[in-house]
Every structure is written in C-alpha cells, then in structure tokens.
Amino acid sequence: MQTLTIDLKERSYPILIGAGLLADPSAFASLAGRRVAIVTNETVAPLYLARLQGTLTQVGAGVTALVLPDGEAYKNWETLNRIYDHLLAERCDRGTTIVALGGGVIGDLSGFAAATYQRGVPFIQVPTTLLAQVDSSVGGKTGINHPRGKNMIGAFWQPRLVVADTDTLNTLPDRELSAGMAEVIKYGLIRDLPFLDWLDDHMERLMARDGELLAFAIERSCANKAQVVAGDELETAKEGGRALLNLGHTFGHAIEAGAGYGVWLHGEAVAAGTVMALELSRRLGWLGEADVERVSKLFERAHLPVRGPRLGAERYLDLMAHDKKVLEGRLRLVLLKRLGEAMTYAEAPMSEIRAAIETCCE
C-alpha cells in the first residue's frame, strides 16, 4: 500500500493506493465507531459493496448503503435528492460519514451530498475507475449537471480519506480504462514530460492492466494533480494554477454536450478535446507537427478518439461559451507552450480556434 498525502492544511487527507485495500480493515480504521452511509451504483454494488460493507463492519462502523442507477445521465438533482431522502430516512446526522463507492459520477454526486447535507458532513472516496482514481481523488470538486451544462451546480468539498484499490480496475470495461488513461496522459502533457515519456514506453502494458504499472501511473497522476491543487485549492488563480488541469476540457465539454451527455465518456471527450488544444497550440507556433502527432498516437494506443464530432465550429464555440472557463466574457483556454508545460491563454484569435476545431473533427 502506498500513501500520498494531499497537503491542504487543516483539510489535508491521505490517498491510499494498492491492491486489496477494499478488504483491508487498516485502510478504514478511522471509521471505528462511526455511522457510515455508502453510496454506490447498481454496476459496482454486485462487485464490491458486500466486500466494503464487511470491512467497515469489521472496524466497528454502523453501515447503511444506497444503490443508485449507473451513468452520467443520473448525475442530476433527482438522483441527488434520492441521497438526501436516504440520509434523512436513516436519520443520518452531522456525524455520519458518506462513503462514495464507484466512479466519478458517484463521487461527484455523493461528494455534493456530503457538502450540502446539513451544511456538510465528512466524506470518503473509494474510487473504482481509473478516471476517478486519478482525477476526482484529488481536488475536492463535487457537483451535478444541469440541462444547460455539465457540473454547473456544485461545491468544493475535500474528502477525509481516499482509498484507491487497484484490484477494482480488473473489472473495469475497456472503454472506461481508456477514458481514465486520457487524464493520466494529461498530467504528462501539462507538467511532467518524464512521465509522458514513461507513458510512451509503457502504454501497451498499461492497457493490458499490469497492476504494478497502473499503481505507479495512479500515484504519479495524483501527485501531479495534488501539487497543482495545493497551490490553488479553490481555483481562484488568475493565470495557470488549477485551470491547467482543464487541458482539453473546454473543447471536451463542448463535445460531450453537443453529442448529448452519455454518448461520449468524459475521458474520450477530453482526449479529442486535448488534440484540439494541441492543434491550436501548434497554430500559435508553440508546438511542432511532430508533437501533435506523437500525442495523437499515444491517445490512439490507449484506444481513445482523437477527433470530435462534426458539429460545426460555431456550435462548438457556443457550447464553449457556457463552460465555466469563461471569465467576464473572455474565452480562456489551456494550451501547451511545449510538451510538459501548459498555460492559460485568452488571446487566441477566434479564426485560429475555429480552424483548430474544424481540423480536429471527424
């Protein structure tokens, strides 16, 4: 078991990474004598709920569980309300810890419930997808979607503990493994060129789910994200800071929204969106054609799409204007100054943004 501490002063917390942690009482020792409400979904529950319940009961926690439907389409108010109803029906109070067992949707929903139930209760993440392990484990972002936009409603709420059991990746569908890998690659692109090189060397073995290599990739990803987040917990930095984590996300959100939520996985949209951001960086003279080619290739080796749907550049721009990365009316994008170094940039000419989009649509 590896431990990575996310340093956020009084809100600091550990991320435990390793095989078999769901069945390891020592990972959950802090819950001895506490009331716990596990929130999971109907895909994950048959695989891992009994195991986690058993471990929590073993450490002396009082456990209740809620099983929600699976999918991004349920990341909405109605499902959130099912969590509130459950907590109230079970008479959960401010001392109850909410444990999210599942992927990003479960983590975002449960985390937002934890942030807002009785104005905030303790929260623990047990991510079971690669994406959730390398992304939502660090940063404290929680929330739900709104018909007009993704993650429009939410809060920052830090977990007390994250337990990433790499065994859970063995049951992860191929497509979701790929989607998680898009975010892993992102960390290399924005701030860790040696990690990008390492990924280039090991992508096939990672996609074959080599446990040891995956554990390294998860830890390195979380460590990279943690360093960014520690300097900008609430995403208030004007330049750079946490915004850099959104490489490919503004384009990606447009892809997800334009195609209709649930058609593209988040990580898939991020991969294609990242290629758009890299193409724009190339047009601005910061990357070479070989750089864009190399990254596209790496995404493809991770079985990820590198082209967005052909919605037309204007539709993309309209959807992008709804994204949170718009500040006081300006379209602020994350671009690469070079491989391994990202920056925020609000001066890209609209003509170049349009051209980058059109070039990178299928």
Next chain:
Amino acid sequence: MQTLTIDLKERSYPILIGAGLLADPSAFASLAGRRVAIVTNETVAPLYLARLQGTLTQVGAGVTALVLPDGEAYKNWETLNRIYDHLLAERCDRGTTIVALGGGVIGDLSGFAAATYQRGVPFIQVPTTLLAQVDSSVGGKTGINHPRGKNMIGAFWQPRLVVADTDTLNTLPDRELSAGMAEVIKYGLIRDLPFLDWLDDHMERLMARDGELLAFAIERSCANKAQVVAGDELETAKEGGRALLNLGHTFGHAIEAGAGYGVWLHGEAVAAGTVMALELSRRLGWLGEADVERVSKLFERAHLPVRGPRLGAERYLDLMAHDKKVLEGRLRLVLLKRLGEAMTYAEAPMSEIRAAIETCCE
C-alpha cells in the same frame, strides 16, 4: 453609516448599518464594473428593487434581477432551481456577484445558489427584515428546506459584504418586526446581560421603530453574533461555540415543523422555544421563576408568543430528534446557566424535557 467588520481571516467582510444605504453608491462601490444578479421577492421588489438597481447601475455594475414568490414555503429546491435557470439563461459566469435583496428566505436561497453555482460565486446580502439584519447577516449559513426538515440542505458561504439599510424596517409588517426582535433578545440572553437590561429599558420604543435605537440593537446583535461565529465558523465546536446561537431553536424547529412550515414565523417559534429552554433551565436549578417570568414578559412586550402549540411532548421529541443539533444520537440542547450565559447540555433527563414542553404549551 456604521461599519462592523466580521473577522474570518481571508473571508472577512464588512456589515454596513444605517439609514438610506440602498441609495448610497459608496456602500456598493466594490461592484464597479462587475456583473450582478439581484435575487429578491415579489413583496420586496416593488418597494426597493428599482432603488437598488439604480444605485448599482450608478456605480457601473451590469445588473440583472430575478423576482421570486415570497415566503418560507418557497425555500425549496424548485425555487433554487429558478435561480440556477436564471443565472444560466443570463450566462452568468464565475465572476458574477449574487445580491440577495430581502429577508432570511431570500438570503438563504440566494446564498445557497451562490455557494453552489459553478461551485461558488461572490455573494452580497442586502437584508430588509430585522431578523435577516441581526441573524443571517452574520454566520454564512445558507440553505433550503426539505419535506423532512428545515435547512436540511445547505452550505456555509460567507458574503463579501452586508448592507443593512434601517429605512427598510419602516415597511416591515409588525409581526415580522416582532419575529426579528426574538433573535435580538436572544443575544442578550446567551451572552450579553447589559444588552438584555437595555432591551428591558427600551422595548416599547424599539417596537415603535425608533430608527436610532434599532440601529444600535442591530449593531450590538451582529457584534455579539460575530464574536461567537469568529470562534467557531463551521459550527464544529463540541461544547458551546456557535451552538449557543441556537437557544430556543431546537424547540422552535419542532414548533415550526409541527404546525406546518409557514404557519409560525421563525422568530415566533424561537420565542416560544426559548421559553421552553428557560423553563427547562429553571427545572434543572439554574434559573429562578422570576428570570423565566422576566424574559416571557419581555417577549410579550415585543408582541411575541411565549407558548407553543399543544402537539404533545412525544411529537415534539420526535421532531426535535430530526433537528441537526442531534449529534450521534444524543439530544444536545442550549440552556441558560444564568441570564446572559448560555451553555450546551446533553444530560437533561427526558422527564424534565417533557415537563418543560408540556408546561409551555398553550
């Protein structure tokens, strides 16, 4: 204009108190060049919306406004969603400041919208009721009701600025002036005996809306609340701390819920609930009969009820068990050790709690 600074380190903010502030550009100078979304209700809008819009426009803010229905019955998800819809339709982004113009319901709803829209936007309170001026101005509590309980969903979200224009109290219905006075009296009871004595000396003139006396009472109330909140921002203190502000609230919430939300005003329920708490304190030997009598009399001089509805003690206890003041299953109450000194207490015998409730029902 008086200024009181609420000291919460990087979340510190000023409360401006005085006559005519709604029309005073200097009170809102910080909004120059900002986008602002005013949220108000259909009672307050005809009285004060144009005035505030004019002042904000004068300082150079870009203003949009949303008028909601009036009343505690609308402090729910549906109304909150109307705020989200408005903000999204107006393409408000993270740089937009939400301004709550109204009483506690508008403040709680708008504050929760500010806490959760795009994971948090700046928030300004312009309270137009005495209750909101002395209570929700300080503390950062925001939220909505749930069919199973009041304020069950919410967040802590500090305003950047509070502007309390005492002129707005001239249009406040008598019943709401009284409800606000219940909270004013509370500050005297829990920690400021000289203020309680002052209230005893001036209650009739306060109820006659003497502006200067009201301004003093508001400032003294906010200062008292601020001192409590500064030591316990997130209500995490095990003993005392912010919980002391809830004198009368656990009984009061039971009255509000038991009678059906909207029948009793919050302050009315707090007055009757406070008498229950004082009666229990008397039964535990901390107060004399004359103390309880004196405070009941003071509430009555403020035209407040001092008896709860006769729901039966068991129904009260059941409703109280749903209140957030229950921690790990124990009923923790705020009681008075003596007039001017409150404490949290979890050891009151159930028989005495029942007796105090029965004694104080009409």
